[in-house]
Amino acid sequence: MPDRIYNFSAGPATLPYSVLQQTAKDVVNFQDSGMGIVEISHRSPWFAAVIAEAESLLRTLLAIPDNYKVLFLQGGASSQFFMVPMNLLSPGKKAAYLNTGVWSKKAIAEARLFGEVVVPYSSEAAGFKRVPTPDEYQVDPEAEYLYFVSNNTIYGTQYQEMPTAPMPLVADMSSDFLSRPVDVARFGLIFAGAQKNLGPAGVTVVIIREDLLDRAPATVPTMLRYKTHAEKGSMFNTPPCFAVYMVREVLKWLKALGGVQAMREINEGKAGLLYQAIDKTPFYRGHAEVGSRSRMNVTFNLPTAELEKKFALEAANAGMAGLKGHSSVGGCRASIYNAMPREGVEQLARFMRDFAARNAAV
Amino acid sequence: MPDRIYNFSAGPATLPYSVLQQTAKDVVNFQDSGMGIVEISHRSPWFAAVIAEAESLLRTLLAIPDNYKVLFLQGGASSQFFMVPMNLLSPGKKAAYLNTGVWSKKAIAEARLFGEVVVPYSSEAAGFKRVPTPDEYQVDPEAEYLYFVSNNTIYGTQYQEMPTAPMPLVADMSSDFLSRPVDVARFGLIFAGAQKNLGPAGVTVVIIREDLLDRAPATVPTMLRYKTHAEKGSMFNTPPCFAVYMVREVLKWLKALGGVQAMREINEGKAGLLYQAIDKTPFYRGHAEVGSRSRMNVTFNLPTAELEKKFALEAANAGMAGLKGHSSVGGCRASIYNAMPREGVEQLARFMRDFAARNAAV
Numbered sequence: 001m002p003d004r005i006y007n008f009s010a011g012p013a014t015l016p017y018s019v020l021q022q023t024a025k026d027v028v029n030f031q032d033s034g035m036g037i038v039e040i041s042h043r044s045p046w047f048a049a050v051i052a053e054a055e056s057l058l059r060t061l062l063a064i065p066d067n068y069k070v071l072f073l074q075g076g077a078s079s080q081f082f083m084v085p086m087n088l089l090s091p092g093k094k095a096a097y098l099n100t101g102v103w104s105k106k107a108i109a110e111a112r113l114f115g116e117v118v119v120p121y122s123s124e125a126a127g128f129k130r131v132p133t134p135d136e137y138q139v140d141p142e143a144e145y146l147y148f149v150s151n152n153t154i155y156g157t158q159y160q161e162m163p164t165a166p167m168p169l170v171a172d173m174s175s176d177f178l179s180r181p182v183d184v185a186r187f188g189l190i191f192a193g194a195q196k197n198l199g200p201a202g203v204t205v206v207i208i209r210e211d212l213l214d215r216a217p218a219t220v221p222t223m224l225r226y227k228t229h230a231e232k233g234s235m236f237n238t239p240p241c242f243a244v245y246m247v248r249e250v251l252k253w254l255k256a257l258g259g260v261q262a263m264r265e266i267n268e269g270k271a272g273l274l275y276q277a278i279d280k281t282p283f284y285r286g287h288a289e290v291g292s293r294s295r296m297n298v299t300f301n302l303p304t305a306e307l308e309k310k311f312a313l314e315a316a317n318a319g320m321a322g323l324k325g326h327s328s329v330g331g332c333r334a335s336i337y338n339a340m341p342r343e344g345v346e347q348l349a350r351f352m353r354d355f356a357a358r359n360a361a362v
Numbered sequence: 363m364p365d366r367i368y369n370f371s372a373g374p375a376t377l378p379y380s381v382l383q384q385t386a387k388d389v390v391n392f393q394d395s396g397m398g399i400v401e402i403s404h405r406s407p408w409f410a411a412v413i414a415e416a417e418s419l420l421r422t423l424l425a426i427p428d429n430y431k432v433l434f435l436q437g438g439a440s441s442q443f444f445m446v447p448m449n450l451l452s453p454g455k456k457a458a459y460l461n462t463g464v465w466s467k468k469a470i471a472e473a474r475l476f477g478e479v480v481v482p483y484s485s486e487a488a489g490f491k492r493v494p495t496p497d498e499y500q501v502d503p504e505a506e507y508l509y510f511v512s513n514n515t516i517y518g519t520q521y522q523e524m525p526t527a528p529m530p531l532v533a534d535m536s537s538d539f540l541s542r543p544v545d546v547a548r549f550g551l552i553f554a555g556a557q558k559n560l561g562p563a564g565v566t567v568v569i570i571r572e573d574l575l576d577r578a579p580a581t582v583p584t585m586l587r588y589k590t591h592a593e594k595g596s597m598f599n600t601p602p603c604f605a606v607y608m609v610r611e612v613l614k615w616l617k618a619l620g621g622v623q624a625m626r627e628i629n630e631g632k633a634g635l636l637y638q639a640i641d642k643t644p645f646y647r648g649h650a651e652v653g654s655r656s657r658m659n660v661t662f663n664l665p666t667a668e669l670e671k672k673f674a675l676e677a678a679n680a681g682m683a684g685l686k687g688h689s690s691v692g693g694c695r696a697s698i699y700n701a702m703p704r705e706g707v708e709q710l711a712r713f714m715r716d717f718a719a720r721n722a723a724v
Binding site for chain 1: 363364365366367369371372373374375376377379382383385386387389390391394395396397398400401402403404406436437438439440441443444448468471472475555557561562563564565581583584585586598599600601602603604605608681683684
């Protein structure tokens, strides 16, 4: 293999090469301390500066209002599936969930352990090929929050217009966090596992409006209360220091590149190249409905499963890995998160045209 | 600072230098894949081999019986404080806890959310300067498990003789895991946060006897059940891949060095050097009772708080960092985990003798 390939995996996913190179230095000797970043006490001034800068960069990049806390937690997005209702769904109350794929279904199942769940919209019967527009559902006004998944990695769908509701919005943005601007003030809580756009697996960012911190019942264990971590600046216990460090490096990279405004344009450009390649020939069929297409995960099918297998294999041999679709839907998937260079997408688009020409019904 | 200093921090702590150097390579390009270890899919053959080898090495090093599962979880030891009673303490039943410091106290507080807790022994009134011998307490036979902390980082105490009880033992071994042989078959559950002897912060190892996996009530969220992770080989959701990778590297290092038998001798030798330096002059006073002294954290006082401050500062300037004691007990503390080279301990012992000679009442 060459030193560097294009990695189209859905997550853990490609990260900026310059960040990897800096990490390689810092893992052995961080800021001339004579210690690696993985060895440094989380109570040291070195690490205090790392986590403070990570938070500060996030606040700047997303223009997070002052009445929101930023938390760095462990346990992945999957832990948020239960932490959200455990903290926000008061006993005897209900919550509303938009069901647009496997990850919202899992979140719904966990929420049902804590209270009533209403589902004002589901695209399950339609194979999760779409996400709704706001006029397609009505939220029970008694619901304490409206939960949705902003981007669905498996199906390649993404809200281009965010849901609206009179109650706090809760969003799982794991797979498109920082890929575009977001009006944080419209949300009660946003969470994102790091391993798509933000850093390595092992840390989850939670952005929570302060007034929601006090809702958890007294029976909730200390570590599972958002308030515990909010009050201690995510340092109630030892945080996943290395992952937080890498998040900081990725955020520095994103800021230097122009932030989320610039990133949205870059991402729309990259996704456009692949959707053009799909739409240009009947050889490829996009999985998601056109209006719901994701800028992060481009899902498509070829005429046969055999050709799909051949496609992923030939692409991998040409230095483009991870193009096999998720086992639950099959087909192919190109995950093109923030750190995927445009050159990688251009190479894939060329490969797609070439592969279609070579393999279209002969 | 020189490229490498001696880091006596209590955790995150020093790691083997050879492991850091290997990590620096793998973080950019893992096994010639053209991708860094932080970028590789957890479902890839590369990572499957990493986590399988980490588990296999652990099983070999500790001779873990086949009827035990090995899990790699997130959330730190602090999450085990509630996961243990949430999974093992049946409603209406009781659990017994030996109280030997801050970490057992925190675990007791979380367990009380789930059932009755009995405390057959506490050294709190004695300033947590000791751990008990088995004849010093009697465990309520109705307790479902007996919980203890094998090594107490803050006070520098450690069980040299493990507790015995007719019910399953549950041990927090975060700060002396793999520092010596352990008869796993005597335990129901062992857990250890990685950031002392095992790797970077961000992964916690849980070793659990299989028959205990079925105890959790149906109300426990999916991610908080040991069984969920046991059934999926710690891959129910995305694991903290980088931390698991580093654990594997540290375990390879430990195995090559002779395993936990050899490590026990090395650790006893290192600790002996420091306790000799303490006992040789009244200038230093060991914090822990002699029979309870830890081989991992050597805690001691100097004649005055001013001298303690001067000691830590001069040592840091001489390339020995992290010697300030925990804020709750003051004094000095040298954490000498597996990866602390004997040379570092020898240098510290020389410094202690020299510092005493220069600063003893003149």
